[in-house]
Amino acid sequence: MAALFKARRALGMVVGHGVRCLSQLAELPELHQMMRQTCRDYAQKELAPIAAQLDKDHRFPAKQVQELGAMGVMAVEVPESLGGAGMDYLAYCLAVEELSRGCASTGVIVSVNNSLYLGPILKFGTEEQKKQWITPFTTGEKVGCFALSEPGNGSDAGAASTLAQREGDEWVLNGTKAWITNCWDASATVVFATTDKSLKHKGISAFLVPMPHPGLSLGKKEDKLGIRASSTANIILEDCRIPLGNMLGERGMGFKIAMQTLDSGRLGIAAQALGIAQAALDCAADYAHKRTAFGAPIGKLQAIQFKLADMALATESARLLTWRAAMLRDAKKPFTKEAAMAKLAASEAATFVSHQAIQVLGGMGYVTDMPAERHYRDARITEIYEGTSEIQRLVIANNILKEYQQ
Amino acid sequence: MLPLRFRRVTMSARVLVGVKRVIDYAVKIRVKPDRTGVVTDGVKHSMNPFCEIAVEEAVKLKEKKLVKEVVAVSCGPQQVQETIRTALAMGADRGIHVEVSGKDYETLGPLQVSKIFAALAKKEQADLIILGKQAIDDDCNQTGQMTAALLDWPQGTFASEVTLEADKLKVVREIDGGLETIKIKLPAVVTADLRLNTPRYATLPNIMKAKKKKIVNVKPADLGVDVSSRLEVLKVDEPPQRQSGVKVETVHDLVEKLKEAGRI
Numbered sequence: 001m002a003a004l005f006k007a008r009r010a011l012g013m014v015v016g017h018g019v020r021c022l023s024q025l026a027e028l029p030e031l032h033q034m035m036r037q038t039c040r041d042y043a044q045k046e047l048a049p050i051a052a053q054l055d056k057d058h059r060f061p062a063k064q065v066q067e068l069g070a071m072g073v074m075a076v077e078v079p080e081s082l083g084g085a086g087m088d089y090l091a092y093c094l095a096v097e098e099l100s101r102g103c104a105s106t107g108v109i110v111s112v113n114n115s116l117y118l119g120p121i122l123k124f125g126t127e128e129q130k131k132q133w134i135t136p137f138t139t140g141e142k143v144g145c146f147a148l149s150e151p152g153n154g155s156d157a158g159a160a161s162t163l164a165q166r167e168g169d170e171w172v173l174n175g176t177k178a179w180i181t182n183c184w185d186a187s188a189t190v191v192f193a194t195t196d197k198s199l200k201h202k203g204i205s206a207f208l209v210p211m212p213h214p215g216l217s218l219g220k221k222e223d224k225l226g227i228r229a230s231s232t233a234n235i236i237l238e239d240c241r242i243p244l245g246n247m248l249g250e251r252g253m254g255f256k257i258a259m260q261t262l263d264s265g266r267l268g269i270a271a272q273a274l275g276i277a278q279a280a281l282d283c284a285a286d287y288a289h290k291r292t293a294f295g296a297p298i299g300k301l302q303a304i305q306f307k308l309a310d311m312a313l314a315t316e317s318a319r320l321l322t323w324r325a326a327m328l329r330d331a332k333k334p335f336t337k338e339a340a341m342a343k344l345a346a347s348e349a350a351t352f353v354s355h356q357a358i359q360v361l362g363g364m365g366y367v368t369d370m371p372a373e374r375h376y377r378d379a380r381i382t383e384i385y386e387g388t389s390e391i392q393r394l395v396i397a398n399n400i401l402k403e404y405q406q
Numbered sequence: 407m408l409p410l411r412f413r414r415v416t417m418s419a420r421v422l423v424g425v426k427r428v429i430d431y432a433v434k435i436r437v438k439p440d441r442t443g444v445v446t447d448g449v450k451h452s453m454n455p456f457c458e459i460a461v462e463e464a465v466k467l468k469e470k471k472l473v474k475e476v477v478a479v480s481c482g483p484q485q486v487q488e489t490i491r492t493a494l495a496m497g498a499d500r501g502i503h504v505e506v507s508g509k510d511y512e513t514l515g516p517l518q519v520s521k522i523f524a525a526l527a528k529k530e531q532a533d534l535i536i537l538g539k540q541a542i543d544d545d546c547n548q549t550g551q552m553t554a555a556l557l558d559w560p561q562g563t564f565a566s567e568v569t570l571e572a573d574k575l576k577v578v579r580e581i582d583g584g585l586e587t588i589k590i591k592l593p594a595v596v597t598a599d600l601r602l603n604t605p606r607y608a609t610l611p612n613i614m615k616a617k618k619k620k621i622v623n624v625k626p627a628d629l630g631v632d633v634s635s636r637l638e639v640l641k642v643d644e645p646p647q648r649q650s651g652v653k654v655e656t657v658h659d660l661v662e663k664l665k666e667a668g669r670i
Contacts, residue, residue: 030488031617034495038608072610085610095610 028094035087036094039073043102051103054229055374058221060185061106061229068106069140073099074113078122082130083138089264090326093271097319100275101282104378105229107275109143111268112181112230116386117144120190120206120261124249133188133208142187146265147177147235148258154179155391157192157258158201162237164193171207171247173215173240179385183218184231186211190261191237192254204254208246215240226377263336264329266343266386270322273346273382277315280350280357280375284308287361287370304360311353318345337399344392347382354379419473419533419592421464422526423498424519425457425480427489428543441641443512453489456538458496458605459598463568464536465497466603472570473534475499479526481519483507487621494616495608501621502526506633513635515544518626520552525629527557532593534575539564539597550597560590563597 028036046064054061068074076092078084085091092114100107121133136142153159162175173193183189188210196203209216219234249257285308288299298304322345325338354375358365365372383389429435430450438445453461464476478493480486481504490501504522506514527535535554540547554561562568562577566585569576579586580599608616626633654660664670 030491031613034488034491034608034613034616035610037492038495038610038613042607067607070609071607076610080611086614087610091610 028090031087032091032094035091036098038071039095039098040101042068042071043099047099047102047106051105051229052368052371052374054103054105055226056228056368058223058228058231060231061103061109062185064103064106065109065143066140068099068110069138072138073110074140074143075118075134075138076114078118078134078138083135084118088326088330089267090323090330093267093322093326096268096271097275097278097322100272101279102275103229104272104276104279104375105227107272108227108230108269109182109185111265111272112145113137113143115265115268116146116181116261117186117188117190119264120146120248120257121208123260124206124253124257128245129208129248137188143182143185144188144190145180145182145186146261147180147183147189147191149177149179151176151178151234155388158204158255160192160194160201160204160254162191162193163197164195164205164207166195166244167241169244170241171244173207173209173237173242175237176219177235177237179222179232180235181230181232181385183211183233183235184221189235190248191235192258193237195251195254199252201255202252204258205251206248206254206257207242208248209237209240209242213240213242224381226374226379226381262386263339266339266392267322267325267329269382269386270318270325270339270342270346273343273350273379274315274319274322276375276379276382277311277318277346277350277353280354280372280379281308281311281315283370283372283375284311284357284360287364291362291364298360307356307360311356314345314349314352318342318349321345337396340387340392340395340399343382343387344389344396347379347389350375350379350382420475420477420530421467421473421534421536422477422479422523422530422532423457423460423464423493424523424535424537424549425461425478425489425493426454426538426541427451427480427482427486428454428541431455431542437642437644441643442639443642451485451489453492454538454541454543456540456542456598456600457489457493458538459600459602460536460538461493461496461498462603462605463565463596463598464534465606467568467570468497468499477502477530477532479504479523481506481514481522481626482511490621491616492608494619494621495613496606497612498619500619502530503621503623504629505623505625510633513637513639514633515635515637516546516548516552518631518633518635520549520556521631522626522629522633523549523553524556525631526624527553527593529629534592535559535595537595537597539599550595554595557593557595559594561595561597562588562590563595564599565596566599566601568596568602 072085073095075084076087080086096107096111099110137144152161165172191207191209192204194203195205215238217236222232288304289297291298321342325335325342328335328338357372358376361372364370430452433450436445467473468476476498478490478498478501480490487503537550550563564580565577566580567578574589574591575594576589
């Protein structure tokens with residue numbers, strides 16, 4: 001009986017919210033369609049042609065980031081009063097997917113700025129902090145980054161060993177953060193440090209640090225497999241002093257801020273993975289029409305057809321999960337489980353689809369003349385950052401067990 | 407002190423911009439099996455690229471405060487509202503949807519559209535009409551010229567540069583021999599060519615604002631325009647398949663072959 005009630009409640013969350021929700025899954029509202037189209041046009045014309053070179057040169061697309069800032073894409077959810085576009089999270093996910101379809105590195109740069117940097121400040125910042133740390137980061141002139149992981153802990157976020165000690169009217173930060181996306185191009189960061197080691201994860205706090213800043217230095221840029229146009233490096237804090245007003249949220253709130261930020265952030269990554277998957281599918285389907293073997297285009301062969309069907313299915317399923325999670329978030333309903341499902345599904349879809357795309361292209365898939373190899377390399381990280389696939393499975397399982405609590 | 411006429415024109419100048427919904431330029435066109443036209447069902451449509459350039463030019467004039475209002479106009483069925491909304495997202499102030507559907511829409515051509523534009527120009531008291539030089543589906547390149555003739559207004563077609571100077575428009579036109587500069591008095595019709603400008607991407611805030619801008623529905627009959635066509639399409643065919651060429655050994659052979667083919 002209780003199970004039935006819970007099932008009905010779960011269904012009600014989707015249907016009861018209004019037919020608008022379901023029909024949005026079937027077809028996006030006009031506003032979102034227009035937004036998606038403008039991002040798709042931009043990605044096709046401005047990102048796709050340079051993506052291969054950006055990857056080769058490991059070059060940050062500064063000009064494109066500025067243009068995207070002017071379009072409002074660097075701060076989709078930020079209200080207009082603070083300089084953002086004032087749109088919802090579904091719109092943001094659509095934007096990241098379309099941009100990632102052109103260039104996955106640009107997609108993650110946009111995603112990190114929106115979800116991981118602007119997100120927590122928007123949610124937990126004071127009015128003063130919002131003006132100082134949000135508005136300059138909406139135009140594309142400046143981007144931010146998010147420093148949670150350390151050399152000693154990634155998934156084990158509660159074990160942060162970076163310390164923050166209060167000295168008079170300053171916080172002094174010491175420690176090293178690892179794998180920080182955007183850091184070589186960023187002008188500010190949200191840093192997580194322990195203020196009370198005895199409280200374990202409840203003793204972590206969040207801080208806002210401008211970049212560059214005395215006491216903050218950057219490690220060497222990592223030489224990555226993929227998303228090479230986005231910089232990734234360590235952030236080293238040695239006696240880094242910041243005013244007391246730079247604490248984000250309350251003392252000890254850091255872990256909660258990090259987890260809630262990542263809940264949303266993983267939808268951005270899900271969107272990025274969808275973009276990569278779609279780009280790989282585009283590449284494979286196009287090739288299936290053009291390449292002939294055994295006297296006909298290979299698209300006529302069932303082996304290729306089954307691959308394309310599986311690739312499209314994986315992408316579309318993950319896309320609907322992503323949209324649903326975004327819509328739940330926009331409706332201010334709990335969305336943690338759905339976000340984890342979306343990120344898991346999308347990232348595994350990206351690796352599957354890009355793997356199969358190389359297979360469809362055969363030898364051509366292995367060389368840099370075609371983008372398939374870049375999609376394969378770009379896809380791989382989506383299963384790792386902002387919560388590994390293993391962590392996503394734990395999140396989903398925990399939520400399910402809670403739903404079925406005896 | 408600016409002459410009264412100039413002040414009146416620029417302070418309250420209203421621009422009508424025509425935007426046509428056409429099959430997207432990247433789509434591979436297929437002829438219908440019954441050869442009466444091309445396949446449009448389920449095919450991606452977007453704003454005619456030259457119309458995008460026209461909208462961009464009008465919005466730029468507004469940003470320079472040389473004109474007061476930009477009105478986007480499109481003729482067709484319900485779907486053309488998407489095209490008008492795109493123009494609104496680029497910065498047009500309001501839209502007019504002239505409802506034409508079914509058989510009338512299939513046979514709608516430059517003559518009827520130019521009559522509609524002429525009627526609207528009078529009704530809206532427009533000072534300037536900017537159109538794309540041609541649509542990429544029919545490639546007619548007639549609507550701008552016909553509209554100007556019906557209104558008895560001067561025209562600056564194939565514009566690659568437009569400058570407002572007092573109450574005149576200086577238009578640099580792309581012609582076969584190079585560039586021609588003319589000065590025409592407002593009110594006038596301008597048609598946009600490729601190099602006039604680079605259309606902007608609709609920004610997210612502008613897309614949001616576009617939602618609130620008004621699109622008014624109008625019927626051709628309300629404007630006193632008869633949209634029935636005097637043209638009948640007999641058939642539509644694919645272009646002939648490209649034949650493979652022939653290699654010859656010497657210049658002499660080449661001349662012989664050309665003579666055989668009746669080319670010289």
